[in-house]
Amino acid sequence: MKRLELLDYARLSAALCVLCFHYLYNGIENGKVTSIDHIPGISEWAMYGYLGVPFFFMISGYVIFFSAQGRSAAEFAVSRAIRLFPAFWAAVLLTSLVAVFWGVRSAGTSVHPAQVLANLTMVPRVAGEKYVDGVYWSLEFELAFYLLVFLFLLSGWRNHLERAFLLWPAMMLVVLLADLPKLLFFGGQFTFFAAGAAFAVLKRRASMSASMAVAVSAILCIETALAKLPILPANDGIQYSRQVIVMVILSFFAFFLFLNSGKGASLHLRGSRLAGNLSYPIYLLHAHIGYMALSRFATNENRIVTYFGVLIAVLFAAWALHRVVEVWCGPLWRALFTKSLGRVVATLRPDGAQRTLAVGDPTRH
Template identity: 35%
Template sequence: MSLRSSAGESRAGGKGRTSAGAAPGGRLAVLDGVRVLAALGVLLYHYFALASAWGEPPRNIFPIANRFAVYGWLGVEIFFLVSGFVICMSAWGRGVGDFAVSRISRLFPAYWVAVVFTALVLFTWPEVREVKAFSHVVVNLSMLQGGLGVPNIDDAYWTLFVELKFYVLFALVVMRGVTYRNCVLFCAAWTLAGVVAPSADSGVLSFFAAGASSPYFIAGIAFYLMRRFGQNAVLWAVVGVQFLLAQHHVHARMISSLGRAATGQTPAWPAHLIIALGFVLMAAIALGSLDRVQWRWLQHAGALTYPLYLIHMLAGLTFIHHFRRDVAPVPLVIGVIAGMLLLAWLIHRFVERPLGRLLRDRLRRGMQDIRSATASGPSTGRFPAQPSAPEAERIPVSR
């Protein structure tokens, strides 16, 4: 997902296009605005639509807010749309090593802190959820728990494993070269995999097809290609097919998010409309219609969306549950949201930026060492080649 907002990832790309909506560094401010809306939607869904924190249905406490919050899970789908756009943009002109370094250095620093923070909260107050084993925390630090059958420390982390699958697949494009043609072929191949997977008897295909999520990533890629090269019938066809597939999966996503009983009582048309508006918004970004949106505060707000997403769910629900009898609902939820925003800023300012930079520099040096050793041959790396046995016997051993 990536949910991560970074200056290097939000730069405008285009065929001689100058983005009025870009910050001095070339950042698309409107992308940060989309991230903010998506993050707030997810947060409101967790705090105003899930009963685990309040001990009773939230609609009894927040009847009006609950009507809107039950659709906040769609923020994840919007994040996937933005991710397809941003990853295609940030991978352009990079090799697979640089692509991997970029992803690792931007995802993991904030994630490590979020896992530790959430685990500490759950260990302290195991009211909403408890950590079954310390080993689960350790595995979660790898971000690979989704493939190992280990529970997520925070339920929101399921999206990160979906993002990782997208990165692995798109790395194949990066290996061949991120070109217009290769991106379109990738979109076609992944679409076919998503359509075929449900009826195919292949665990690997089903694992990587990600049929409910892939339409958003693919549409995001197509929207970026429109921005970079201009619109045409092929790209609109790609977007149109993904839009139809996304709409097809709405009912299943409502069941997984709200439960079957609640889904039967919740109108589906707002969810379909929100998805349509998300596609329209990304189309406007692709065509440059929102380039004049250049509010500088969006960049700062967008930078908080990833750490906020990582820390807000189970820790926030636990705080609400623990203090719900001592503090009135409205000031309690406002206080929790304010606290999460403050913590997200601290993580961004004192963890993401310095540790991300350090991790990126170290990984780049490691990649350079690998390239140098590969180019120089097996015996001309940093360490001298080991001598043959007879020669080794003649070397005196210092004592």
């Protein structure tokens, strides 16, 4: 798929929305930022920044559909591993190092060795450990979605992936209307992956079935977002607005409609590649490191300056992580995952094995 420069800025925007949510609202609300109060007039809007995460999920659903085209299961697995794990491992270790010096047990930012090791798997709850950084919860959903697509490729059903993605929203709707038990992949956050995938199919081949899948996905995504309202924290009696949440979700769908248009696909935006490359490292690094820095240095008197200082530090750390871990060490990761994961998967499905071992795919998303 041709690189969509607007999509790179969408990734960065989603990461910055989540950052604002954590710094300006949630960190203070949940007691992880202990030295400052909410900024009136700003926190009431920052509280909706958590919706950047489902936007990320939609982007993943959209991009992964194209990423799976023409790839063997081994190639897909290697490309996903290169994308997810090296930056994540570096972020876990860096966040843990900062927590050794600044972490506070009562605020939930301290760590211990077993917790750090469990987090390196990306699924620490399997070992009964908490996340080193709370934002890592979303990576389990990313990993599960990648696993779903991987199993399709491994089973030799690549040619059926498009049809499966079109049926996915309809199956979710049946589960919802019949009030069936929520199974993995058939509700919750996966509605956003399904929406992104439906838009990808619509871009590849416009049809009534693809349009219907997008429409059904919109209903499901709104239902998922509103279902979360009872568990969202309220700041000093300020409640989340159902209308605002619905409008934000619909804006995501409007964005993808524009992205699928000729104008959206042909936009050339300066700095888009850097914007896209920094989005994942920013997401990985910002939360607990930011909480600890704000608690240590910010007061109600200097919080604006401190916010900017922490933001600049996080952006620099994200850039350094990208350059060192993902770019400079990129050939190392490509060789490592191709010779390990790629070979293991190739033995499970031999077709395409030679191509997998010869091609270390550096796909960015």
